[in-house]
Amino acid sequence: MTLSSTFYSSQDSFLVAVDCIILGFKENEISLLVHKREMEPAKGGMSLMGGFLQNDESLNQAATRVLTNLTGLENIFMEQVGTYGEIDRDPGERVISVCYYALIDLSSYDDTLLKKHNAFWVNINSAAELIFDHPQMVDDAITILRRKASMQPIGFNLLPEKFTLTQLQALYEAIYDHSMDKRNFRKKMLSMGFLQKTDEIDKSGSKKGAFYYQFKEDRNELLNTSYAF
Amino acid sequence: MTLSSTFYSSQDSFLVAVDCIILGFKENEISLLVHKREMEPAKGGMSLMGGFLQNDESLNQAATRVLTNLTGLENIFMEQVGTYGEIDRDPGERVISVCYYALIDLSSYDDTLLKKHNAFWVNINSAAELIFDHPQMVDDAITILRRKASMQPIGFNLLPEKFTLTQLQALYEAIYDHSMDKRNFRKKMLSMGFLQKTDEIDKSGSKKGAFYYQFKEDRNELLNTSYAF
DNA sequence: TCAAAAGTGTTCGTTTTACACCCATGT
DNA sequence: ACATGGGTGTAAAACGAACACTTTTGA
Secondary structure (H helix, E strand, C coil): CCHHHCCCCCCCCEEEEEEEEEEEEECCEEEEEEEECCCCCCCCCEEEEEEECCCCCCHHHHHHHHHHHHHCCCCCEEEEEEEECCCCCCCCCCEEEEEEEEEECCCCCCCHHHHHCCEEEEEHHHHHHCCCCHHHHHHHHHHHHHHHHCCCCCHHHHCCCCEEHHHHHHHHHHHHCCCCCHHHHHHHHHHHCCEEEEEEEECCCCCCCEEEEEECHHHHHHCCCCCCC | CCHHHCCCCCCCCEEEEEEEEEEEEECCEEEEEEEECCCCCCCCCEEEEEEECCCCCCHHHHHHHHHHHHHCCCCCEEEEEEEECCCCCCCCCCEEEEEEEEECCCCCCCCHHHHHCCEEEEEHHHHHHCCCCHHHHHHHHHHHHHHHHCCCCCHHHHCCCCEEHHHHHHHHHHHHCCCCCHHHHHHHHHHHCCEEEEEEEECCCCCCCEEEEEECHHHHHHCCCCCCC
């Protein structure tokens, strides 16, 4: 960096990382994608997937890059959680970390790519074992996910395109970590108006079979209404 | 920075700024503290108060420093809004900006300090005239304020210790930018249980006089309930 | 035939909304 | 006496919570 190109000379500069909280829905639980850290400090510790911001990319681009490198997925729902800036949050060196969370559909996901990065899924309840301030990041992300999922249909990013109401309820029960009444759940979901019943039937979950639903195309119109669970 | 002290060598590093959205309640409107920028680029433009993060402070400390330098106030409610990292968001040089909002009580605030920084209050509706991506930051802060004020008694940070119900209603009407029914507002506020009626009367607002209220000390117990306006 | 999951309504209590008048006081 | 803002109650609607049985079908 040459002085002639700078407006804000003599200011301190910092490493900036993006850390990604990648969430999936597996066996009726929320899962978190983590990896065994390959560098010191805390080598071998369980860590969120992250990477350093580079000069040629925005924060959102960096988060997308980290996510895509690891998972091979694109066009994934992703949103900022917050930025963590305690001086000693990373014992190796000072790093400002901008944290994102992403929601992915695991129903047809091939995770061979994950193995190359020593990455694996753990139950969200194991997040306390993460290194540094990553447990706090996950807590904050879950808080945001719960709040947003009660206002907007974002939870659906964790499901395949077509899903049964039973699957949807299981997802919400996992997000909020409590069981819900089937009749009330269905009544409320259907009254929100963004579910479209298909004529396809899922026979995998029961002998009787359950209708598949999908999201209406126009669900963006519905984002301003608030729904609480 | 010497290589021997670094774990993450050869990564790009960045200027990190904190920008503060300082909000006050003035003449029944939400006001925003801004200043005329003293450096290029955009010198003379209307800007949020900000500063660069320094090596010896956390992000929260930096935000507090900026706020205290400017206003002389300490122990102010402050919370992160988000982090803005587009490559060209600051045309001078690349800067990652972590944005905070703060709520302050203007009722007995002496703003001589503000003049030293070319700072002044503008109506929140003038935020669109701010430079760079500061209008977006203000939009995001207002969204957060509205959401949080409906769940937790944070709006009170904008009022003096003692206030009348009419003042409180005017504050909420300013935050949400719509008028509310007086009877319903009072009923709801009082039912929430964190208001304490005093025996003092404000005669400044009316001939009849209105009782002053204050917050109960134990209001932290109440933060988990959700209240919508 | 039976086990397993899908699907379906009603009642009750709570919360939210809409709405209009009297009171106390200073001028 | 009157203008100004302070203070109060009720009825209707919407919403949330609790609750149990019938249907379909594969094994």
